[in-house]
Structure formats: structure tokens, C-alpha cells
Amino acid sequence: MIGVIKMEYYNDIVKKRNSCRMFSGKKVDDDVLVEIRKYYEDEESDLVDGIKTELKFYFGNVYDALSKSVGYNGYCIKAPAYMLLFSDPAEHFLENAGYLAQGITLKMTELGLSACWMTINDAAATKAALGEDTDMVLACAIAFGYRDENNDEKKAPKKSLDELTDGKKFGKDVDTTLWYEELEYGLRAMAHAQSFGNRQPYKVLVDDTKIYLVGLEDPETNEYDTHLNYGIVMFNFYAVMAAVRANAPKWSFDAPEHDLGLPSNAVYVAKCGF
Numbered sequence: 001m002i003g004v005i006k007m008e009y010y011n012d013i014v015k016k017r018n019s020c021r022m023f024s025g026k027k028v029d030d031d032v033l034v035e036i037r038k039y040y041e042d043e044e045s046d047l048v049d050g051i052k053t054e055l056k057f058y059f060g061n062v063y064d065a066l067s068k069s070v071g072y073n074g075y076c077i078k079a080p081a082y083m084l085l086f087s088d089p090a091e092h093f094l095e096n097a098g099y100l101a102q103g104i105t106l107k108m109t110e111l112g113l114s115a116c117w118m119t120i121n122d123a124a125a126t127k128a129a130l131g132e133d134t135d136m137v138l139a140c141a142i143a144f145g146y147r148d149e150n151n152d153e154k155k156a157p158k159k160s161l162d163e164l165t166d167g168k169k170f171g172k173d174v175d176t177t178l179w180y181e182e183l184e185y186g187l188r189a190m191a192h193a194q195s196f197g198n199r200q201p202y203k204v205l206v207d208d209t210k211i212y213l214v215g216l217e218d219p220e221t222n223e224y225d226t227h228l229n230y231g232i233v234m235f236n237f238y239a240v241m242a243a244v245r246a247n248a249p250k251w252s253f254d255a256p257e258h259d260l261g262l263p264s265n266a267v268y269v270a271k272c273g274f
């Protein structure tokens with residue numbers, strides 16, 4: 001039974017979803033928006049406790065304001081709706097925001113919506129262009145709505161589990177025969193996570209009781225998206241674990257217990273027991 005639930009969440013939601021850059025004009029119904037907000041307010045667990053965030057939806061004529069500083073290669077995605085997440089700029093706020101917003105994009109997939117993360121080139125300029133006067137900073141921008149029926153975008157190919165994972169130390173093989181099913185699907189979910197430009201600039205080190213997320217230097221990914229990427233990939237692991245366990249393991253930014261043997265172009269991010 002557990003296997004069936006796990007497989008469904010992984011196969012139908014995490015693995016199946018792909019970014020959408022061409023939406024139909026269909027309006028997102030109010031009851032769907034209510035469900036998304038309910039999930040964010042009542043059901044979602046934070047990555048970092050106590051960081052205040054605010055979720056805002058925008059419709060209609062905000063494209064001009066957003067397109068000045070949102071979207072890579074000068075291309076902001078046209079969509080019937082946008083979701084922006086504002087946050088207090090506390091330590092790890094971008095990882096926390098990425099984690100929360102990823103939970104929402106997976107919820108959107110469950111609700112039959114499509115979405116695409118958009119890079120924020122200038123958070124202050126975007127906030128000003130939208131006329132927002134909150135003290136919080138803009139952390140995430142996501143276009144969403146219903147996929148146009150002529151949109152045949154394919155999901156970008158992702159790192160294999162073998163490429164994503166190492167053993168106890170960076171660059172060392174991992175003994176996959178020790179993995180149990182839940183762990184393997186959690187790791188597969190990480191391999192399917194969205195990242196800026198599909199760069200996936202990270203690795204996961206796996207020891208006997210914990211996994212360690214390690215960031216890889218990537219000249220194409222800016223500072224903001226580097227940290228959002230981490231939050232997104234951490235959420236994917238959590239989501240698959242949470243689909244099968246009442247008390248899914250939580251990520252921690254505390255230092256690792258042992259030397260991970262990281263090269264100079266890699267940086268330890270966070271760890272999670274399993």
C-alpha cells in the first residue's frame with residue numbers, strides 16, 4: 001500500500017510535471033486559488049521556522065511591470081496569473097522561499113495547473129514596478145495557469161541518480177544496494193527538481209543515515225537562484241518522504257558530522273536524516 005501511494009505521488013506529480021511557457025487564456029478559478037492559499041497557510045511546513053512570508057497572486061495587466069526585471073534572456077513569460085512570494089530577509093530566506101514555492105508548484109500540478117519559475121533579475125525594481133510597499137523582499141516569481149493545448153514543451157532532461165549522488169565523501173561511489181525504496185524515490189525526486197536553466201548545480205552525498213546537499217559552483221546561476229534552487233531540491237526530497245510518512249525528516253543547515261571531502265568548487269548546504 002505504501003509503495004502505491006509513494007509511486008503515485010512521485011510518478012504523477014514530481015516526475016510528470018514540466019515547466020510551461022505557453023498558457024491558454026483560461027482564467028484560474030477562484031476556488032482553485034483558495035485551495036492553493038489554504039495549502040500555503042494551513043498545510044505547508046517551512047524549511048526554516050519563524051521566517052515571515054507573504055504569498056500574492058497577480059492577474060491581468062502586471063506583465064509590463066514584471067517584464068522589466070523578471071525572466072531570463074530578457075524574456076518574461078505571459079501567463080493568466082503570477083504568484084510572487086515575499087519574505088523577511090532572514091538567514092536562509094531564499095532557501096525557505098524556494099522550498100515553500102516549490103510546494104506550491106507541486107500543489108498546482110495536483111490541481112491540474114501548469115507553472116514556470118522565473119528568474120528575478122532585480123527584486124527591488126520588480127517590487128517597485130508592482131507598487132508594493134511591504135517591508136519584505138521579493139523572493140520568488142512563478143507564472144501559472146492552464147497549459148495551451150498546442151504547447152508541446154517537453155520536460156528538460158535531468159541528471160541521472162548516478163550523476164546526482166555520491167557516497168560518504170564527494171566523488172566516492174555510493175553503495176546503492178543499501179538504499180530502501182523510500183530513500184531512492186526521495187533522491188529521484190531531487191534529480192527531477194527544477195533549477196535555473198536546468199543547470200542542477202548540486203550533488204547529494206549519501207551516508208548510512210543522512211543525505212547532504214552540496215552546491216557546485218556555476219557561473220551561469222546567480223546568487224538568488226543558487227539559493228532558490230537549494231530550497232526547491234530540498235522540498236522535492238521532503239515531499240516524497242512526506243507522501244509516505246507521518247513525520248517526514250526535516251532538513252537542517254547545521255554542519256555535517258564528518259568531513260565530506262569537498263573540492264574548492266563545492267559548498268556544503270544542508271543535511272537531512274532518513
Ligand SMILES: Cc1cc2nc3c(=O)[nH]c(=O)nc-3n(C[C@H](O)[C@H](O)[C@H](O)COP(=O)(O)O)c2cc1C
Nearest residue numbers: 018019071072117118119155156194195196197198
Ligand atoms: C530559480 C529558477 C529560475 C528560473 N528562471 C526561468 C526563467 O526566467 N525563464 C524560464 O523560461 N524558465 C525559468 N526557469 C525554469 C527552468 O528553466 C526549468 O525549471 C528547467 O529548465 C527544468 O525544466 P522542467 O521544469 O521542465 O523540468 C527557472 C527555474 C528556476 C528554478
